[in-house]
Amino acid sequence: MTVKICFVLAVNFAYLAVNGNLVNGDRTFSIDYKNNCFLKDGKPFQYISGSIHYSRIPRYYWKDRLVKMYMAGLNAVQIYVPWNFHEPVQGVYNFTGDRDLGHFLDLANQTGLLVILRPGPYICAEWEMGGLPAWLLEKPNILLRSSDTDYLQAVCNWLNILLLKVSPWLYANKGNIISVQVENEYGSYHACDYNYMRTLQKIFRNLLGADTLLFTTDGNTDKEMSCGSLQGLYATIDFGTDANITTAFQRQRRFEPHGPLVNSEFYTGWLDHWGEGHAQVDQWKVSKMLREMLALGANVNMYMFEGGTNFGYWNGADHDTRFRPVVTSYDYDAPLTEAGDPTEKLLLIRDVIKEFRDVPAGPMPPATPKFGYGFVTLRKVGNIASLLNTFSPQGPVKSQYPLTFEEMKQYYGYMLYRTKLPRELREPTPLISPLNGVHDRAYVTVNGVYQGMLERDTTLVMNISGKQGDTMDLLVENMGRVNFGSQINDHKGILGDLLLVSDVLSNWEIYTLDMDGAIAGGWPHSEAPQSPPVRQKEPSAGPVFYMGTLQPNGLAWDTFLKLNDWSKGQVWINGVNLGRYWPSRGPQQTLYVPGPLLSTTQPNNITVLELERAPDTPRVLFMDRPQLNRTTGRS
Template sequence: MAAAGVLLFVAVSLACLSVSGNLVSGERSFSIDYKHNCFLKDGKPFQYISGSIHYSRIPRYYWRDRLVKMYMTGLNAIQVYVPWNFHEAVQGVHNFTGDRDLEHFLDLANQTGLLVILRPGPYICAEWEMGGLPAWLLQKPNIILRSADTDYAQAVSNWLAVLLPKMKPWLYINGGNIISVQVENEYGSYYACDYNYMRHLRTLFRFFLGEDTVLFTTDGNTDKEMTCGTLEGLYATVDFGTDTNVTEAFSRQRRFEPRGPLVNSEFYTGWLDHWGDQHAVVDAQKVSRVLGEMLTMGANVNMYMFEGGTNFGYWNGADHDTRFRSVVTSYDYDAPLSEAGDPTEKLLAIRDVIKQFRDIPSGPMPPATPKFAYGFVTLRKVGNVSSLLNTLSPLGPVKSQHPLTFEEMKQYYGYMLYRTTLPRDLSEPTPLISPLNGVHDRAYVSVNGVFRGLLERDTALVMNITGQQGDTVDILVENMGRVNFGSKINDYKGLLSNLILGKDVLTDWKIYPLDIDGAIAARWPHSDSRKYFPTPQKEPLPGPAIYMGTLQPNGLAWDTFLKLYEWTKGQVWINGVNLGRYWPARGPQQTLYIPGPLLSTSLPNNITVLELEGAPAHLRVLFMDRPQLSVPVQ
C-alpha cells in the first residue's frame, strides 16, 4: 500500500510540474494551485527546499555567512521565526535595531537569493523563552494565553499592528522575498483549541498583509493536532521527523487539505537538549534518505533546524511534562550547520540529495569560521552577591509581607534576591519547605552570608537550616527560562507562595531585583577593579558570588569556546555580553560558544562570571577551539 501511495504522490507532483501558467511579464505572484497540487511562483510550478534559521540566535555579524552557506547547499528558501518578546521586552517599547534588525536580515536573505517563509507567531515555541510570548502578559493573573481572552487578544492585535506592516513590503508579491506566512504555530497541540482566537488572527493577518498572501498553519502529525490547529482559509501543513512513515504523514495532511501542495514545515534534522539529558543526535543518512523520499513525491520541505545557533542571555525555554526541564544554552540541534555555523557531514549529505532535484549553485562551500584556543585565564573573586546589592540592585529593595513574583516586580528574567530574618532560634536543623512547589525555578539559600543549600522546582522542596533569631536569610532565586510548549506556558517565576520554616510562615521580606546585566554592561566590575582583591583562602566559599578576569588581546578575534571545568552552575559575560548559562555538573553541554566579533584584538577582554553554588579552588576557565556538547550525563 505504501508503494502505491508513493506512486500516486509522484504522479500528482509530475502533473504539477507539467503545468505552465500564463503571466504578464514582470508581474510577481505566489499562490497555491489546488488543481495541480503545487505552489505557483510567477505562474510556474514551484517546490521549495528550505531550512530554518533564527536571527535571534546568531550575531548580526554572522547572518550573511550563514545565509550564503544555506544557499550554497542548494536551498531556495529559509524559514524564520519572529520572537515577540525579543522585540517587545517592555510593553509598548519596540526594538528592531542591531541583532534585532529583522528587515536587515530579510534584505541579506534577498541579496543571497533566498526566499522566506515567515513565522511571526505570535506564539512560536522554538524552545525559546515562553515560546516567544512576552512575560509582561503575565501581569494579568489568570490570563488565558493563546486564546480569545480579551487582554491577550488586545496585546496580540497591538503587536501585529506593529510587526505586519513592516513585513508587507517584503512580501514576494510586493517585490520582496516572503512567499508565505504562518499563522500561530502548532496550535493543535495546545489545550485551548479556541477557533475564535484563530479566526481573530486570520482577520488580522488578512487585514495587514492582504488577500493574496499565502497563509498557512503547521501542526503535528496527529488527528487531534490537525483538528484543533487548522482553519478554513489557512493552508494546513504538517511537521514530522525521520522516524515517521512519510506516506502516512502526507495522507493525514490530505485528509485536512484534500488538494494543494504537500508540505512538511518542520522536518527534524536533529533535536534539542535539556540540562540532564544525553546530547541529541539524528543520523545524517536517515535525514538524507527521508528528505529524498519527500522530494521525490514533489513535497515542499523545510528542515528544522538548518542552523540552530545559541540561546544567549536568558532566552532559552523549558519544558514541563512530568517535571520542569530547562533547555541548554546551545541550540546546536545536531543541525547541518553547527552552532558556530560550520558545515557538517550532514550538510554535505543533504546537498548530495538536493543535487538530484535541482541545480545547486556552483562554487565552493564557504569554510568554517576560524577558531582559536586562547588557553587558561585565572579569575578572582569580586564578592558574594549578598554583599554587592548596592551595585546589583541600585534602586534598593521592595518591602512586602509575603513574597512577590518576578512578574509582580516587573523583573522578567535573570535573578532576584529575597531577604528576611529568622523568627526564632533554631539550634536543631529545621526544615525550610516550599509546600506548594512554589520555587520557580531554583533558590540558593544563605544564612548570615553562609551558603546552606538549595531548593529546586519539582525536585528539592525541602532543606534544613539552623541559626539564631534575627539572622539574615538570603534566598537568591533563578529564573531558568519559561516553559515554551504545552499547557503550562503561564510560567510565573520567583517565590510563588510562602516558605515555611518549621512551624513558622516566613514574612517581612525585602525583595531585591538584580540588574546584573545592567551593571556589567556599564563595565562593572572591571571599571572598579581596584576595590576587589582576592580573599586569601584555600577554597572559595560556596554560594552565589561574582568573579572577574581578563583575556589579554593577541591580535585575533576568532570564535572560541569557553569551558568552566569544575565550576558548578551560573552565567557568563564577555565584554558585557551575556553568553548564557553553564551547568557542566548536570550536562550534557560543557562549553559556551563565543563569537569572534565579541572579542577585542587590542583591548583586554573582560570576563565576568556569576557562580551560584561553588567555584573550584583553581578559579580557572579555559578557552578552547572546539565545542563539547555531548559529555555523558552523570
C-alpha cells in the same frame, strides 16, 4: 474592538502601499489546487528550505550563514519572529542591532533566498515562553493563546507593529516573503479555541492583504491537525525521521485534499535539556527521507538548518512530569553547527538536493576560524549581598509576602528575597516550599553563609540553621519559562509561602537585580573590586562573582569557553551575556564565544556568576572546539 483597531491600520497601509507603488501585480505566490503545487509567478514551484533563527546568531554572522544555506542548494529559509525579543517591555519596541529583522530579510533577499515567515504570536522554538513576552503575566488570570480580551489586545498591538513592518518584504511587494504562518502548532495546545484562530486570521488578512498565502503548521496526529487548522489557512504538517512519510502526508490530505504536500518541520536533529543526553539524528536517515519527500514533489523545510545559541536568558523549558530547562546551546545536531560550520550531514543533504534542482556552482564556504586562547585565572569580586548597591541601587520593595518576578516587573535573570529568621534554629531545621512555589532555583544563605538550594519539582525541602534575627537571603533564578504545552503561564520567583517547619515566613525585602546593566556598563572591571582577592585554595560557596581578563593576541576568532570544576552559573564576555553554564549536570560543557565579541587590541573582560561552588583555583579555559555531549546526571 480588537479586530476593528487592526482593520483601520490595515486600510491606511493598503492606501500607502498602492500609492507608494509597493505592489507589483506581476509577482505572485499562490496554490494550484488542481495540480497540487505552489505557483511562483504562475509557474510550478517546489521549495527546499531550512530554518534559521536570527535571534540566536550574532548579526555579524547572518550573511555567512545565509550564504552557506544558499550554497547547500536551498531556495528558501524559514524564520521565527520572537515577540519578546522585540518587545521586552510593553510598548517599547526594538528592531536594531541583533534585532534588525529588516536587515536580515534584506540579506536573505540579496543572497537569493525566499522567506517563509513564522511571526507567531506564539512560536515555541524552545525559546523563553515560546516567544510570548513575560509582561503578559502581569495579569495573573490571563488565558494565553485564546480569545481572552487582554491577550488579544496585546497581540493586536504587536501585530500592528510587526506585520506592517514586514509588509514591504512580501513577494507581491518586490520582497522575498512567499508565505506567512498564523500562530504555531496550535493543535498541540489544550485550548483548541477556533474563535482565537479566526480572530488571528482576520488580523493577518487585514494587515497583509487578501493575496498573501497564509498557512498553519501542526504535528503528525489527527487531534493536532484538527485543532490547529482552519478553513482559509493552508494546513501543513511536520514530522521527523521516525515517521512514515506516506502516513503523514495522507494525514495532511485529510485536511487539505488538494494542494502541495508540505512538511514544515522536517527534523534534522533535536534539542537538549540539562541533565539529559545530547540529541543526535542519523545523517543517513535524514538524507534518505529528504530524497523520498522531494521525489514525491513535496515541499520541505528542514528544522533546524542552523540552530545557533540561546544567549542570555532566552532558553525555554519543557514541563511534562517535571520542569526541564533547555541548555544554552541550540546546536540541534543541525547541518550547520552552533558556530555555523558545515558538517557531513550538510554535504549529504546538498548531494540529495542536486538530484532535484541545480545547486549553485562553487565550493561551500569554510568554517569560521577557531582558536584556543588557553587558561585565564579569575579572582573573586564578592557575593551577592555585598553587591546590592551595584545591582539594585533603588533598594528593596518591602512586602508581607513574596512577590513574583512579574509583579516586580523584572522578567528574566535573578532576584533576591530577604527576610529574618523568626526564631532560634540550633539544629538543622526544614525550610519548605510546600506548594512547589520556587520557580526555578533558590540559593539560600544565612548571614552570608551558603546553606543549600531549593529547586522546582526536585528539592522542596532543605535544612538551615541560625539565630533569631539572622538575615536569610534567597537568590532566585529564572531558568527559562515553559515554551510548550499547557503550562506556558509560567510565573517566576517565589510563588507562595515558604515555611520554617510550620511557621510562615513573612516581612520580605525583595531586590530586583540588574546584573546585565551593570556588567554591560563595565562593572566590575571599571572599578576596584569590592572585596579583597581570596586565597587561591580557599573554596567559595554560594552565589559569588568572579572577574578576569583575556589578553589580546591580535586575533578575534570564535572560541569555546569551558569551566572545568565550576558548578553552575552565568558568563559575560565584554558585557555580553553568553548564557548559562552547568557542567556538573551536562550534557553541554562549553559555551560558544563568537569572535566578533572579542577585541584584538584591548583586554577582554570576563565576568562569572558562580551560583553554588567555584573550584579551589578559579580559572576558565578557551578551547578551539565545543564539547556538547557529556552528561554527568543530576547534581
